[in-house]
Amino acid sequence: xxxxxxxxxxxxxxxxxxxxxxxxxxxxxxxxxxxxxxxxxxxxxxxxxxxxxxxxxxxxxxxxxxxxxxxxxxxxxxxxxxxxxxxxxxxxxxxxxxxxxxxxxxxxxxxxxxxxxxxxxxxxxxxxxxxxxxxxxxxxxxxxxxxxxxxxxxxxxxxxxxxxxxxxxxxxxxxxxxxxxxxxxxxxxxxxxxxxxxxxxxxxxxxxxxxxxxxxxxxxxxxxxxxxxxxxxxxx
Amino acid sequence: xxxxxxxxxxxxxxxxxxxxxxxxxxxxxxxxxxxxxxxxxxxxxxxxxxxxxxxxxxxxxxxxxxxxxxxxxxxxxxxxxxxxxxxxxxxxxxxxxxxxxxxxxxxxxxxxxxxxxxxxxxxxxxxxxxxxxxxxxxxxxxxxxxxxxxxxxxxxxxxxxxxxxxxxxxxxxxxxxxxxxxxxxxxxxxxxxxxxxxxxxxxxxxxxxxxxxxxxxxxxxxxxxxxxxxxxxxxxxxxxxxxxxxxxxxxxxxxxxxxxxxxxxxxxxxxxxxxxxxxxxxxx
Numbered sequence: 001x002x003x004x005x006x007x008x009x010x011x012x013x014x015x016x017x018x019x020x021x022x023x024x025x026x027x028x029x030x031x032x033x034x035x036x037x038x039x040x041x042x043x044x045x046x047x048x049x050x051x052x053x054x055x056x057x058x059x060x061x062x063x064x065x066x067x068x069x070x071x072x073x074x075x076x077x078x079x080x081x082x083x084x085x086x087x088x089x090x091x092x093x094x095x096x097x098x099x100x101x102x103x104x105x106x107x108x109x110x111x112x113x114x115x116x117x118x119x120x121x122x123x124x125x126x127x128x129x130x131x132x133x134x135x136x137x138x139x140x141x142x143x144x145x146x147x148x149x150x151x152x153x154x155x156x157x158x159x160x161x162x163x164x165x166x167x168x169x170x171x172x173x174x175x176x177x178x179x180x181x182x183x184x185x186x187x188x189x190x191x192x193x194x195x196x197x198x199x200x201x202x203x204x205x206x207x208x209x210x211x212x213x214x215x216x217x218x219x220x221x222x223x224x225x226x227x228x229x230x231x232x233x234x235x236x
Numbered sequence: 237x238x239x240x241x242x243x244x245x246x247x248x249x250x251x252x253x254x255x256x257x258x259x260x261x262x263x264x265x266x267x268x269x270x271x272x273x274x275x276x277x278x279x280x281x282x283x284x285x286x287x288x289x290x291x292x293x294x295x296x297x298x299x300x301x302x303x304x305x306x307x308x309x310x311x312x313x314x315x316x317x318x319x320x321x322x323x324x325x326x327x328x329x330x331x332x333x334x335x336x337x338x339x340x341x342x343x344x345x346x347x348x349x350x351x352x353x354x355x356x357x358x359x360x361x362x363x364x365x366x367x368x369x370x371x372x373x374x375x376x377x378x379x380x381x382x383x384x385x386x387x388x389x390x391x392x393x394x395x396x397x398x399x400x401x402x403x404x405x406x407x408x409x410x411x412x413x414x415x416x417x418x419x420x421x422x423x424x425x426x427x428x429x430x431x432x433x434x435x436x437x438x439x440x441x442x443x444x445x446x447x448x449x450x451x452x453x454x455x456x457x458x459x460x461x462x463x464x465x466x467x468x469x470x471x472x473x474x475x476x477x478x479x480x481x482x483x484x485x486x487x488x489x490x491x492x493x494x495x496x497x498x499x500x501x502x503x504x505x506x507x508x509x510x511x512x513x514x515x516x517x518x519x520x
Contacts, residue, residue, distance in 0.1 A: 052411065076414030088409030090402050101402040102413045104395055152414050 003028045003063060003156055003187045004049070010057030011041075011048050018044045020211040022058070026156065026187050031178065033190040033198040033219065036208035042191045043085055045208070046158045049189070050082040051075040063155065077105050081154035085161045085191075087145040091134030095125055098133050098144055102151030110153070118147045121180060139170035146174070150181070157181065159190045163197060175201055199223040237373065238439050239477035241380040243458040243465070244387065245431035247473040250462060252404040252424045255323050259300045259330040261455025262337040263429045266296050267436025268446045269341060275356045282356055282441075289437045290430050296337075297429025301422055304329040309421075334451070341448035350446045357444040372442025379438050383431055384474055396423055404468075453497075460500045464507045466517025476515055479503070 004026040011019040018041045026032045034042050047053050049060060051072040060068045067075060076082075090098050099118060103111045119126035122143045128136065133144055142162055149157060159178075163171040171194075178188060178201060192198035199205055199219040207215035207222075215222070246260045270292045274285035308325045358372035391397040402410040403420045411417060440446050458473075461480055465472030480500045487499045507514065 050412065052408075071416070072411040073414045073416040076412070082412040084408060084412055088406050088412065090405035090409060092405055093401060097398060097401075100395075101398055101410070101415065104399060105414045148409075148413060 001028050002026060003030075004189070005061040006049070006058065007061075008058035009045070009048065009055055009060065011044055011053055012056045013044065013053065018211055019048070022208070022211070022213055024206050024213065024216070026189055027204075028155075029182055029185050029187050030204065031182060031188045031190065031202045033192060033202035033205045034208060035192065035195050035198060035205055038193075040208045041211045042208055043160055046082065046084075046160050046189065046191055050080055050158055073105075076152050076154075079153070079155035080158065081149035081152050081156070082158040083142075083146045083149040083160065083162065085164070087141050089133040089141055089145060089148070091132065093133060094130055095133055095136070095144055096129040098148050099129075099151050102148035105152060111151075114151055114153055118150050121150070121177065122147050139166050139174070142166060142170075142174060143177075146177070146181075150186075154186060156187045156189065159188060161191060161193060163192060163194050171197065196223065237376045237380055237478060237481060238435075239454065239457045239461055239481050240474040241376055241383065241435035241438065242432060242454050243461040243473040243477040244380065244383050244470055245428035245435065246455065246458040247462045247465070247468070247470055248387065248431070249424055249428040251468045251470070252400060253305070253326075253421065255305065255326040255330075256459065257300065257304075257330045257425075257428070258327065258455060258459075259304060259334040259337065260428070260432050260458065261451030262334045263293055263296050263300070263432035263451070264436035264439075264454055265338065265341065265448060265451035266292055267433030268440040268450060269436075269448075270433065271356070271437050271440050272350055272352060272446050275353055276350075286437070289433050293430040293433025294426045296433065297425040297427075298422060300330065300333055300429065301425035304333045305421070305425075306418070309418075334455075338448055338452065345448055347448060352440055352444040352446065354444075356441060358441045359444070370442065372438070376438050376442055379434065380474060383434070384471060387427075387431075387470060390427070396420075400424055457500055460504045464504060464514055466514030469514070469516035472514060472516035 002025045006022060006024050009019055009022040010017070022045060024032070034045065036042055044053065048055055051067070051070050051074070055068045058068070059066055062078065062080060067078065090101060093101070099115060103114055106114060124140060125143050125147055128140065133141065136144060146159070146162070162174055166174070175197065182188060190198055190202060199222055202219045205217065205219045205222050206213050242260070242264055246257065249255070249257045249260065267289050270289045271285055274280045274288055305326050308322050308329065358370065358375055360371040361368050362371055362374055391401055399410070399415050399420050400423065402413060402415055403417055407417060436451070457480055458477065461477035462473045464476035464479070465474070480503060483499045483503060484496045487496045
């Protein structure tokens with residue numbers, strides 16, 4: 001059973017055709033990665049799934065429902081959370097306020113429960129709850145960004161470049177958390193520059209090039225195919 | 237104090253949208269005219285006009301957002317939400333809306349100064365230990381302080397306040413947090429415009445004179461106050477507005493009255509040269 005199915009997705013931004021024909025599937029509780037060089041449309045794909053961009057063709061089915069064209073806030077309520085590229089935190093607000101903003105759609109009791117869960121997942125962040133988000137280190141900001149997304153109690157988490165600009169040790173911590181997040185029944189779509197890391201973590205991978213899926217397969221098979229890796233993913 | 241009471245609503249809208257709402261002056265004028273119509277045409281007691289002023293402010297704010305701002309916010313990514321093009325387009329559209337409202341009022345009232353019936357005016361003289369001020373001026377001062385405090389409480393203690401600050405801080409992040417941007421922007425316009433209309437109401441109660449152009453000079457002073465205050469700081473804008481007011485009345489003692497208009501802009505130039513971040517502005 002898939003939580004997310006995309007069929008023949010086409011997205012235009014202004015005059016430019018960014019995604020031409022993308023089809024993919026994310027199993028419930030699964031971890032799927034989307035790879036590809038800069039500018040092939042990975043971020044656009046995630047932003048379309050989360051409702052920021054409207055598709056010009058194709059279908060996006062989430063949890064059995066066609067969601068193409070719904071607004072972001074409705075999709076967050078439906079269970080799609082997005083930890084965006086560049087983190088997009090509220091820098092001049094405290095850590096706790098960032099998390100509260102992520103859980104605004106929840107009722108009081110549910111919110112408290114959720115907050116405890118997220119705090120337990122990121123003890124680092126919990127210690128700094130009164131600090132301004134903008135004053136956190138890069139790794140802490142990334143954790144807060146994921147934490148804020150998880151506050152909405154999602155069933156699908158879209159992760160855009162979580163390793164960007166972070167030290168390897170921090171990246172390791174964050175990726176280790178992904179299995180804990182999945183253990184709670186949250187499916188993850190991971191967009192990563194670091195192909196090796198992504199393939200090590202994910203079960204299934206799609207490779208995007210010029211707005212199309214050019215390759216797909218179980219992550220373990222792709223990583224052993226040296227030619228494929230160097231052709232589409234560069235040296236990483 | 238007149239400027240402070242207007243600058244607060246004006247700065248709130250700028251802070252969230254980084255867009256200047258020049259129609260804010262006309263919201264102030266509409267607040268004043270609501271009092272006038274309520275008092276003269278409808279003969280209502282003052283207490284029953286106050287909710288009408290609030291309603292008029294809220295509706296005007298909503299209208300301005302729909303007609304002047306919503307249309308320019310069609311796209312949802314960061315490139316377009318706070319882009320220069322959107323900022324400039326809304327600056328002009330709000331200016332245009334302001335002109336339309338102003339000219340409609342002008343057509344109806346022929347640009348004459350209308351005076352509020354004496355019974356409605358707050359002009360009793362109050363003795364504050366040797367300093368005499370009129371009750372109307374005291375009301376303006378109290379209302380601006382109450383507005384500032386209420387707004388700070390709203391922004392920092394309520395969930396709509398949290399949503400407003402989130403949108404103001406990062407629109408993309410706010411959307412991904414499940415916040416409905418349009419709803420928050422409407423709330424901001426409604427709140428800001430209610431404050432603007434109440435400002436128009438208390439000022440006309442204090443001075444009794446109402447005219448279709450009254451919002452124009454005031455909104456420009458509010459703009460100057462916002463810049464001096466640091467663009468995004470509500471208390472900064474209010475303090476700067478008081479400064480401008482005091483500077484103008486002091487200058488009035490020494491200079492011919494036609495020259496006092498210059499004082500605010502002189503202050504602005506001094507600030508832009510020596511303190512370009514304003515009183516409470518963040519470094520950028």
